[in-house]
Amino acid sequence: MKRISKINILTILLAGSLLSGCSNELDIEPKNSVDAGMALNTSNDVKAALVGAYTALVQNGTSSESLYGGRLMVSTDLMAYTSDLSFGGTYTQYLQMSRRSITANNSFVANIWTTAYNAINVCNNVLNKIDIVTSDSKDRVEGEAKFLRGLIYFDLVRTYSRAWNDGNPETNPGVPIILTPTTPQNIAEAKNVTRGTVAAVYAQAIKDLTEAEAKLPDENGSFATTYAASSILARIYLTQEKFELAETEASKVLAANFSLMTSYKDEFPDPDPASHVNNTTEDVFAIQISNQAGFNSFNEVYAPTDKSGRGELLITEAYLDRFENNDVRGKFYQGDRETGELYTKKFFNAYGNVKMIRLAELYLIRAEARVRKSSSDIDGALSDLNMIRRRAGLTDFESSNPSSIFEEVKLQRFLELSFEGQRLYDIKRYKENVTNDIPYNSKRLIFPIPQREIDANRNLVQN
Numbered sequence: 097m098k099r100i101s102k103i104n105i106l107t108i109l110l111a112g113s114l115l116s117g118c119s120n121e122l123d124i125e126p127k128n129s130v131d132a133g134m135a136l137n138t139s140n141d142v143k144a145a146l147v148g149a150y151t152a153l154v155q156n157g158t159s160s161e162s163l164y165g166g167r168l169m170v171s172t173d174l175m176a177y178t179s180d181l182s183f184g185g186t187y188t189q190y191l192q193m194s195r196r197s198i199t200a201n202n203s204f205v206a207n208i209w210t211t212a213y214n215a216i217n218v219c220n221n222v223l224n225k226i227d228i229v230t231s232d233s234k235d236r237v238e239g240e241a242k243f244l245r246g247l248i249y250f251d252l253v254r255t256y257s258r259a260w261n262d263g264n265p266e267t268n269p270g271v272p273i274i275l276t277p278t279t280p281q282n283i284a285e286a287k288n289v290t291r292g293t294v295a296a297v298y299a300q301a302i303k304d305l306t307e308a309e310a311k312l313p314d315e316n317g318s319f320a321t322t323y324a325a326s327s328i329l330a331r332i333y334l335t336q337e338k339f340e341l342a343e344t345e346a347s348k349v350l351a352a353n354f355s356l357m358t359s360y361k362d363e364f365p366d367p368d369p370a371s372h373v374n375n376t377t378e379d380v381f382a383i384q385i386s387n388q389a390g391f392n393s394f395n396e397v398y399a400p401t402d403k404s405g406r407g408e409l410l411i412t413e414a415y416l417d418r419f420e421n422n423d424v425r426g427k428f429y430q431g432d433r434e435t436g437e438l439y440t441k442k443f444f445n446a447y448g449n450v451k452m453i454r455l456a457e458l459y460l461i462r463a464e465a466r467v468r469k470s471s472s473d474i475d476g477a478l479s480d481l482n483m484i485r486r487r488a489g490l491t492d493f494e495s496s497n498p499s500s501i502f503e504e505v506k507l508q509r510f511l512e513l514s515f516e517g518q519r520l521y522d523i524k525r526y527k528e529n530v531t532n533d534i535p536y537n538s539k540r541l542i543f544p545i546p547q548r549e550i551d552a553n554r555n556l557v558q559n
Contacts, residue, residue, distance in 0.1 A: 175530070175541055201548075202546075253271050256270075327380050346461045364428075364441060372387065
């Protein structure tokens with residue numbers, strides 16, 4: 097693998113589009129390479145590079161570099177779950193994560209970092225040439241590039257740095273903020289980049305996503321929309337405990353043309369044979385996977401061999417016991433409880449889309465924001481909370497106590513979003529312990545900066 101500080105931008109990979117149902121304007125052949133001096137000379141060149149940015153989120157060269165193909169989410173979930181998951185795999189990289197003892201030379205940690213910054217660099221190239229994009233597409237192209245960059249920076253800073261509520265974000269080191277293309281002319285400068293503060297990275301993510309929200313359309317095929325930007329902003333504001341802002345952003349999405357799937361199982365389709373399935377009405381933004389391109393790291397480890405997986409991550413009796421008897425989510429598994437060989441059915445489709453954010457989470461974000469803001473909205477919080485409970489086959493939760501409602505929201509987040517990559521960040525937001533000896537702010541719950549990056553750039557301070 098090449099170090100991020102030595103990326104040759106002459107050969108940034110822009111493989112074929114992973115996205116189905118694209119708008120016609122992006123149904124163009126992506127470039128196979130970007131030449132710093134020649135490649136982005138026309139509006140269509142820039143659009144092709146934008147398609148390549150989506151591709152780079154999932155796969156950069158090899159599937160082992162997957163970022164939003166699921167590898168990041170699986171990695172953080174292994175760090176977060178204890179009694180609910182059992183890892184029996186052979187990946188040393190995942191084993192370190194499940195033991196919360198990650199070395200600086202863990203290749204998955206390094207590849208997630210590299211893939212993220214490769215995708216950011218593609219976005220930076222697009223934004224650098226935004227003025228040559230035709231006026232009818234300019235806002236959308238700029239919005240998509242800034243959405244992707246803002247999304248990546250948010251996930252990088254909350255994975256490779258201390259949490260927002262852990263110490264002082266104004267001084268805690270975050271990740272490098274790079275906003276211009278890396279070229280042969282500035283490679284020396286790029287090699288010496290420093291880590292921005294946690295607060296600075298959050299500010300950049302918010303800036304990118306706010307600008308994206310204003311420029312993106314309501315509908316955009318399977319690409320990012322204004323509602324995708326609103327959703328990630330809602331996540332960020334919830335993380336920062338800016339509850340009024342989180343409620344506002346979530347409400348924008350909940351008022352739009354999305355709806356919960358009537359049946360929980362239909363949100364996780366399992367066609368036979370395995371094949372690409374378009375977004376559901378619940379998917380606000382999803383990474384598109386197909387049998388022509390892409391890689392679903394969830395399926396790789398969560399699914400049994402008869403569903404194309406390795407069957408390395410099993411759910412446990414302790415996990416299933418958390419559900420009420422009538423909860424359909426507690427029955428959404430395959431296997432024998434007597435033998436303990438139990439698999440969640442969420443990831444049985446080898447070519448299933450990776451759901452980055454779905455409407456159920458927006459209801460839970462708004463429910464939490466409403467009950468935790470300075471003047472609690474009890475009725476509003478219960479209304480949102482019970483949308484999730486009813487879809488799960490449960491009766492309405494009733495209480496006038498904000499603390500009780502908050503605890504129920506936390507439980508429903510755990511049950512509804514289990515194994516989708518959000519648990520570690522929730523533990524940190526709620527200041528909970530992973531185990532008795534691993535509190536929310538343990539250094540063992542932070543990815544190390546990859547050693548190859550430290551070796552290449554002594555300005556990078558290790559965690």
